[in-house]
Amino acid sequence: MNLRFLKALDPLPKMGFSILMGSVLLSGVAQAEVGYAEKEELKFGFIKLTDMAPLAIAYEKGYFEDEGLYVTLEAQANWKVLLDRVIDGQLDGAHMLAGQPLGATIGYGTKAHIVTAFSMDLNGNGITVSNDVWDEMKKNIPNGPDGKPVHPISASALKPVIDGYKAQGKPFKMGMVFPVSTHNYELRYWLAAGGIHPGYYAPARGDTSGQINADALLSVTPPPQMPATMEAGTISGYCVGEPWNQQAVFKGIGVPVITDYEIWKNNPEKVFGVSSDWADQYPNTHIRVVKAMIRAAKWLDENNNANRPEAVKILSRSQYVGADYDVIANSMTGTFEYEKGDKRDIPDFNVFFRHHATYPYYSDAIWYLTQMRRWGQISEPKSDEWFMKIAKDVYRPDIYAQAAQSLIEEGVMSADEFPDFDKEDGFKPPQSDFIDGVMYDGKHPNDYLKRFKIGLKGDDQV
Helix, strand or coil: CCCCCCCCCCCCCCCCCCCCCCCCCCCCCCCCCCCCCCCCEEEEEECCCHHHHHHHHHHHCCHHHHCCCEEEEEECCCHHHHHHHHHCCCCCEEEEECHHHHHHHHCCCCCCCEEEEEECCEECEEEEEEHHHHHHHHHHCCECCCCCECCCCCHHHCHHHHHHHHHCCCCCEEEECCCCCHHHHHHHHHHHHCCCCCCEEEHHHCEEEEEECCCCEEEECCHHHHHHHHHCCCCCEEEEECCHHHHHHHHCCEEEEEEHHHHECCCECEEEEEEHHHHHHCHHHHHHHHHHHHHHHHHHHHHHHCCHHHHHHHHCCCCCCCCCHHHHHHHHCCEEECCCCCEEECCCCEECCHHHCCCCCHHHHHHHHHHHHHCCCCCCCCCHHHHHHHHHHHECHHHHHHHHHHHHHHCCCCHHHCCCCCCCCCCCCCECCECCCCCECCCCHHHHHCCCCCCCCCCCCC
16 A cells, blocks of 8 residues: 655755765775765555564654655565566565565576665564464473473474374475565474475476475465465465464464574564665665664664554554554564463564664575575575675675764764674674574585585585
């Protein structure tokens, strides 16, 4: 649904800042005056999920307006439609799955060069199973002193259930939102860590089902349709963003068994994507958009999430997420409900600004590329240098640094709220906060892939 146009204010609201136009090195960010927005009337797309919040808040709090931008936000039917409309210019940019700019740029699916200069959030997803599956899984899960299941729950508790389906000649089906979605890779990671093969893609053979050699058959279901699809029995579980896991709890039709925070602590989730041509044509506009969204992300997290109740009210409106306040609040305010009544504190379930959440790290991009290779979407072996090149083609921390420096020079934000741009190389330190404890170092992607028992590595091909 279209929202009303913002009324433009002075397109140069504060001129006491400087910024370098064009490409810059991450170290020694130079400064020069930002120019007027080359394009003031903008239309951005989103999917009805709580992690579109930075767009909604930038709109509602007037941060786009502060940059002299007339903005319309428009919900999209699904991720493919959203991407296609960014590519053909119907949308200036959009809330995207982190894998979408990468997948499009390497030509998995629709081929187009998409870039991102802004990471929208960390975490925010969960894996939910039907009540019948949960009843069987519980038999394989120990309880803690409080009588509740011990978390995190390994997919090894699901394996006997799937084996039972196989014995009856029945397929075990699960939903995810898009082939290059975080949800697909998180669900596959969780299943494989528990000894369940999630299947391979083989695009060179014309097979993009992702179900070759699969123990669990994964397929695409749009996020808002997940609960109803599971309730109908078409799928037995799914991985999706909020509020659609909590919706299953409220409706009494399923149980979230694990969050992505437990699969990979503080994993990057959505990004704001634009076409490379658009970024080249409207560099000032791009910087101003990123500035507004950085401010929105900070507002969402500041004062220990004090603004979240107001954010939930905004997101519950029909033009944004359109779910009940209580459903959205269940996760957005720092808690998460698993089995009905089993509500636990997860203050970082949704992170929008803390932990440098908005910064587009190369290492995040490379992790997604490793998963594309692991499951066959990248069908042939690639060098470490190839992974790095694609990451740098798509992720644009240089543009982010320009926007951040502008906010610092304006006095709106302080330097200590951002990475140290003089030292930042775009790589997080090696991480081991995964459910299987496997260490990830973005500078050595092929070594990382060799650590997994299930998945393609080295010269493997399907």
